[in-house]
Structure formats: structure tokens, C-alpha cells
Amino acid sequence: MMNLKQKIKNLPNTPGIYLFYNSKKELIYVGKATDLKSRVGSYFRQTSPQPLLRKEGTTRPIEVMIHEVKDIKVIATDSVLEAIILEGKYIKDKKPKYNVDWKDDKSWNYIYITDNIYPQVATIREHELENSKFKIQNSKIIFGPYPGLKVKEMMRLLQKLFYISVCSPSTPPASGHLPSGRVGHKPCFYYQLGQCLGVCTGEITPQDYKRKVILPLIQFLKGHKKILLKNLDKKMHTESKNKNFEEAGRLRDQIYHLKKIQDIALLNKSFVNEEISRSTQNDRLGGRSNGRDFRIEGYDISNLGSSDKVGSMVVFENGEPQKSAYRKFNIKKVLGQSDVDCLAEVVERRLRHPEWVWPNVFLIDGGKPQVNRVKMILDAHNFFAKKSVILLGIAKGPKRNKNEFIFDHSNKSVVKFVLDHENLLIQVRDEAHRFAIKFNRQKRIIK
Numbered sequence: 001m002m003n004l005k006q007k008i009k010n011l012p013n014t015p016g017i018y019l020f021y022n023s024k025k026e027l028i029y030v031g032k033a034t035d036l037k038s039r040v041g042s043y044f045r046q047t048s049p050q051p052l053l054r055k056e057g058t059t060r061p062i063e064v065m066i067h068e069v070k071d072i073k074v075i076a077t078d079s080v081l082e083a084i085i086l087e088g089k090y091i092k093d094k095k096p097k098y099n100v101d102w103k104d105d106k107s108w109n110y111i112y113i114t115d116n117i118y119p120q121v122a123t124i125r126e127h128e129l130e131n132s133k134f135k136i137q138n139s140k141i142i143f144g145p146y147p148g149l150k151v152k153e154m155m156r157l158l159q160k161l162f163y164i165s166v167c168s169p170s171t172p173p174a175s176g177h178l179p180s181g182r183v184g185h186k187p188c189f190y191y192q193l194g195q196c197l198g199v200c201t202g203e204i205t206p207q208d209y210k211r212k213v214i215l216p217l218i219q220f221l222k223g224h225k226k227i228l229l230k231n232l233d234k235k236m237h238t239e240s241k242n243k244n245f246e247e248a249g250r251l252r253d254q255i256y257h258l259k260k261i262q263d264i265a266l267l268n269k270s271f272v273n274e275e276i277s278r279s280t281q282n283d284r285l286g287g288r289s290n291g292r293d294f295r296i297e298g299y300d301i302s303n304l305g306s307s308d309k310v311g312s313m314v315v316f317e318n319g320e321p322q323k324s325a326y327r328k329f330n331i332k333k334v335l336g337q338s339d340v341d342c343l344a345e346v347v348e349r350r351l352r353h354p355e356w357v358w359p360n361v362f363l364i365d366g367g368k369p370q371v372n373r374v375k376m377i378l379d380a381h382n383f384f385a386k387k388s389v390i391l392l393g394i395a396k397g398p399k400r401n402k403n404e405f406i407f408d409h410s411n412k413s414v415v416k417f418v419l420d421h422e423n424l425l426i427q428v429r430d431e432a433h434r435f436a437i438k439f440n441r442q443k444r445i446i447k
Contacts (some may be wrong), residue, residue: 110144
């Protein structure tokens with residue numbers, strides 16, 4: 001056991017999969033984690049031969065067999081998405097004893113690709129996979145299983161990364177492409193976002209769709225990300241050399257997003273370290289804090305160009321809006337248009353009011369620039385040292401069509417809080433946005 005403890009001590013704090021082996025060097029279990037060191041370590045924190053009890057008084061299934069573990073290996077990945085894919089590959093190829101014994105057919109999902117002219121990408125559950133109706137379909141290839149997968153989030157992420165079409169195709173003529181300047185059907189919503197290559201309009205042939213979308217996706221789902229990135233980089237330089245700058249730019253963006261996969265939406269409770277102490281959660285992230293209501297403050301900026309700049313602060317306590325605590329801010333010092341500077345002014349002015357109850361969470365409607373600026377202000381006031389507070393942002397994109405959470409992913413308590421309260425946090429963000437826009441419109445009407 002000392003050998004195992006030493007191995008755990010040296011594990012990385014990165015996403016990946018962990019593999020447990022018995023005395024016969026047989027792989028008996030494979031699991032995934034956002035933090036390998038924390039997750040694996042949670043199974044070996046007491047020396048008692050009895051299984052560890054969870055807070056509810058029950059054991060985690062894995063702890064029943066933990067005494068059989070004699071060796072541990074890990075494979076680090078760059079992202080949660082890759083950990084999910086790698087776990088599925090090991091379960092399929094190796095069929096570890098306890099993964100199979102604890103299998104719940106309803107929780108195992110697969111990704112399959114059809115043999116349509118424009119291949120479709122979809123998910124299917126274990127029990128549906130054996131259904132005769134599915135066997136009739138032209139299934140080209142199947143990946144999985146993926147235990148506990150958040151299906152919608154996974155497909156949405158893959159769609160963005162690989163430009164997977166979800167629209168109805170407009171079949172090109174026999175020549176394989178439409179005449180210059182002509183399109184087929186009306187462009188779909190994702191085409192307008194730049195996330196569809198033109199299946200709906202007939203701008204991409206079935207052959208090009210398979211080459212640009214399906215083959216890279218298959219390579220990625222097989223776990224060959226490094227080879228894929230090398231191939232994409234080679235294609236990007238070829239397209240640039242041939243002066244196909246639009247395609248070269250698309251490949252450049254795809255490479256960037258594959259290297260910086262934003263996959264917080266894929267996290268579920270199976271990823272989170274189950275050994276977070278309940279006392280810590282109650283103190284920082286529970287329903288109440290130090291005997292008072294748990295308070296979230298949401299901030300947003302609204303402007304009309306460089307004029308009519310306003311800020312909003314909304315307050316939720318114990319999950320409910322407290323409209324009497326809402327505040328409006330006329331921006332006084334910022335010249336020109338800068339949401340970041342406007343937000344900084346709002347937060348600085350808020351901090352001058354200690355008579356307002358301090359929040360447990362500062363929630364910003366914005367991305368990294370906004371969150372980083374607020375963090376600088378709170379650091380300057382030594383706020384994090386004085387208060388147990390969480391700072392996070394929700395980036396929405398130019399069309400307000402996404403929810404990318406910006407926060408400290410290394411803090412497992414915060415990760416769990418975001419997972420458990422995702423809908424509430426989005427509600428607070430949306431309310432701050434609504435309140436800011438309403439105030440802005442009221443000012444313009446008065447003028």
C-alpha cells in the first residue's frame with residue numbers, strides 16, 4: 001500500500017483516466033477524472049479494511065473492491081472530452097471486470113455514424129443498440145460505451161468542433177456542386193453562425209463533407225488527437241499556399257479550438273471528487289453561510305454605442321431574486337465604449353457600500369477579460385483574504401447562444417457548486433442582463 005500511496009502522491013492534477021490492476025496484473029476497473037490525483041487519492045484516504053462510507057452512510061461501488069487494487073496507472077488528457085473518449089475505448093477493448101459487473105444499460109451511451117450521403121452523427125443507448133430497428137439502419141461505425149455521458153452537451157461540443165451538420169441536405173446536382181452564386185435550401189441557423197459548411201445550401205459536396213467533417217471526427221473519437229492536429233496543420237498550410245484563405249482560416253480556428261477545448265458543460269457529478277467535506281460545502285457553498293442567507297450578486301453592462309452606458313446589480317438569496325436589493329448604476333467616468341472599464345467602475349462603487357450584505361458569489365455577465373478585471377479589483381481590496389467568496393463569469397458570445405463558465409477549475413468545491421447550480425447561475429446572469437437593458441431603455445425614453 002505504501003507503493004500505491006507514493007504513486008498517488010506523484011499523480012498529476014490534470015484530467016484523464018485511471019486504471020486499477022489486481023495482483024494478477026489484470027485490469028479490473030477504469031474511471032475518468034478532472035483531477036487524477038484528487039480523484040484516485042479519495043479512494044485510499046483511510047487505512048481501515050472496511051469500505052469507506054459516504055456522507056449518506058452508503059459506500060461508493062468502487063470502494064467495495066478497492067482492497068483488490070495492487071497497481072495503478074493513469075493516462076493524462078488535455079480535456080474532459082478526451083478523458084470520456086479514452087475511458088470508453090478502454091471499456092470496449094479491455095472489458096474491465098468491475099466496469100462490466102456494475103454496468104447499467106440505461107447509463108451507457110454510444111456515438112454512431114450512419115452511411116447516409118451526408119453521414120449523420122447521433123447517440124444511442126445500450127438497450128437500443130440491440131434493438132432490431134437500429135440494426136436495420138445503415139450504421140457505419142460505433143464509438144463507446146460512454147458511461148454517465150451528458151449526451152446533449154457532448155453532441156453540441158462535437159458539432160462545434162467538427163462542423164457536424166444537423167440540417168436537411170440540399171443535394172447538389174450530378175456535377176457535385178452548385179453553379180457559382182447559387183444556393184439550394186435556405187441556410188440553417190448553424191450556417192449563419194459559421195458552424196455548418198453548407199449541407200443545407202448545397203455548397204459542400206458529400207465527398208468534401210466526409211473529408212472535412214466525418215474523417216477528422218472519426219480520428220478524434222479513436223483517440224488520435226495528436227495525429228489529427230498534425231494533419232489539420234498540414235492542410236491549413238496547403239490551403240494557405242493555394243490562396244484558399246477562407247478554408248485556411250477555418251482550419252486555423254478548428255486547430256485552436258481542439259487545443260483549447262472548453263468542456264465544462266460535459267462535467268457531471270461522476271467527475272467531481274466525492275470527498276469534498278460537507279462542512280466546507282456548508283461554509284462556502286451551501287444554502288446558508290455563517291447563519292445568513294446565501295447571496296449571489298449578478299452584474300451586467302448595457303450601452304448604446306458609446307452613450308447611455310449603465311450597469312446593473314441583481315441579487316438572489318437562497319435561489320430567489322431579492323428585487324429590493326437590486327441596484328442601478330449610471331456610468332460616470334468611462335469615455336467611449338468599454339464594457340470592461342464600465343464593469344470595473346460598477347464593482348468599485350459597489351465595494352464602497354459595506355452596508356449592503358457581502359455576497360458569497362460575484363457573477364459576471366462576460367468572459368475572461370471581464371472576470372480578470374474584477375479579480376484585479378477584488379485582489380486590490382484584499383477581498384478574497386477577508387471573505388470566502390467565489391468569482392465566476394458566464395460568456396454568452398456575440399449572439400447570446402452559449403453559456404461558457406469562467407472560473408477557477410482547480411478548486412473542486414467551486415466545480416461542484418457550478419455543476420449543482422448551473423441553471424440558477426444562468427438565471428441570475430439573464431436577470432442581470434434583463435435589468436440592465438430595462439434601465440438603459442428607461443433612460444432613453446426619459447431623454
